[in-house]
Amino acid sequence: MTSVVLDGVRKSFGSLEVIKGVDLNIGAGEFCVFVGPSGCGKSTLLRMISGLETSSAGKIVIDNKDVTDAEPSERGIAMVFQSYALYPHLTVAENIGFGLSLARRPKAEIAEKVKQTADILQLSHLLDRKPKALSGGQRQRVAIGRAIIRNPKVFLFDEPLSNLDASLRSQMRMELTELHARLGATMIYVTHDQVEAMTMADKIVVLNGGHIEQVGSPMELYNGPQTAFVAGFIGSPKMNLFEGAVAKDEGCRVYGIRPEHLQLSATDGKWQGTVRHIERLGADSIVYLDVETLGSLLVRTDGDKIITIGDTAFASPMPNKEHRFT
Numbered sequence: 453m454t455s456v457v458l459d460g461v462r463k464s465f466g467s468l469e470v471i472k473g474v475d476l477n478i479g480a481g482e483f484c485v486f487v488g489p490s491g492c493g494k495s496t497l498l499r500m501i502s503g504l505e506t507s508s509a510g511k512i513v514i515d516n517k518d519v520t521d522a523e524p525s526e527r528g529i530a531m532v533f534q535s536y537a538l539y540p541h542l543t544v545a546e547n548i549g550f551g552l553s554l555a556r557r558p559k560a561e562i563a564e565k566v567k568q569t570a571d572i573l574q575l576s577h578l579l580d581r582k583p584k585a586l587s588g589g590q591r592q593r594v595a596i597g598r599a600i601i602r603n604p605k606v607f608l609f610d611e612p613l614s615n616l617d618a619s620l621r622s623q624m625r626m627e628l629t630e631l632h633a634r635l636g637a638t639m640i641y642v643t644h645d646q647v648e649a650m651t652m653a654d655k656i657v658v659l660n661g662g663h664i665e666q667v668g669s670p671m672e673l674y675n676g677p678q679t680a681f682v683a684g685f686i687g688s689p690k691m692n693l694f695e696g697a698v699a700k701d702e703g704c705r706v707y708g709i710r711p712e713h714l715q716l717s718a719t720d721g722k723w724q725g726t727v728r729h730i731e732r733l734g735a736d737s738i739v740y741l742d743v744e745t746l747g748s749l750l751v752r753t754d755g756d757k758i759i760t761i762g763d764t765a766f767a768s769p770m771p772n773k774e775h776r777f778t
């Protein structure tokens with residue numbers, strides 16, 4: 453299995469520096485997710501690892517070999533993109549085996565590897581179909597099949613699920629996680645969606661403006677965000693974050709408390725407010741409380757809780773759940 457190491461990696465386009473010195477160790481067999489807002493440099497960093505983009509400075513090491521200046525084909529990687537262009541006139545089997553056909557591998561070998569790959573991805577019953585007769589999720593699996601069949605040391609994914617609808621996305625998240633467990637390969641996965649990062653990653657790398665904000669497991673980032681940026685980015689609904697006088701009273705620059713870490717009471721509590729809006733999600737509800745000293749405060753409560761817009765309510769932080777950033 454293969455590790456990936458980035459050492460002081462930088463990238464500029466003209467005078468614009470978009471990757472500002474990244475140091476990162478991705479362990480062999482790890483599922484590593486790069487997450488961050490649009491434009492923070494996720495795709496650029498992934499393309500630098502793939503060799504599709506050169507590095508302006510620093511070193512990239514794959515499988516203990518310095519590949520900083522190596523061609524993409526010499527790096528043992530395979531990439532899956534959001535817009536996976538399947539060949540419309542080829543069958544699923546031909547699409548999956550296309551790379552091996554190009555490399556003029558023997559027909560029997562191609563057929564055997566296509567069969568193995570299709571088995572892994574549950575595409576065996578679809579091998580004779582053309583892409584237009586497939587669902588979005590099946591097409592994406594074919595695209596992943598084209599990567600798997602090459603037996604790469606490292607898989608690189610750039611927002612591969614963005615074009616799928618919500619229920620298919622959550623199914624594909626599970627399938628990719630299971631695929632990772634089965635193949636045991638090193639995977640690097642780019643997304644702007646913190647839910648994908650939380651649900652799939654062994655290791656999350658939060659990027660912001662071309663630098664790393666924090667690296668950790670999903671629960672490390674959820675429980676112990678080191679910056680207000682990470683606090684606001686990881687978790688849904690977002691953590692309540694307050695600057696100014698509120699934070700000063702709490703002895704910090706930014707004070708944070710997650711909606712699920714606030715207790716709601718009709719009679720007493722730390723902050724008194726008026727219920728402005730309620731999002732009923734079923735199992736739980738998100739209550740928007742207007743608090744004079746804070747502004748809007750989001751509180752997650754039990755879906756069964758009886759509460760009405762216009763009610764007076766009190767919110768209190770649960771013990772040891774507050775975050776203070778200096």
Ligand SMILES: Nc1ncnc2c1ncn2[C@@H]1O[C@H](COP(=O)(O)OP(=O)(O)O)[C@@H](O)[C@H]1O
Pocket residue numbers: 465470488489490491492493494495496497
């Ligand atoms: N080929 C390029 N030339 C100039 N600027 C680029 C190029 N590719 C990306 N950028 C810029 O680099 C920044 C990071 O882009 P990108 O890596 O695509 O972000 P992300 O994938 O996180 O949305 C953006 O400001 C983008 O406009």
Ligand SMILES: [Mg+2]
Pocket residue numbers: 494495496
């Ligand atoms: Mg991108």
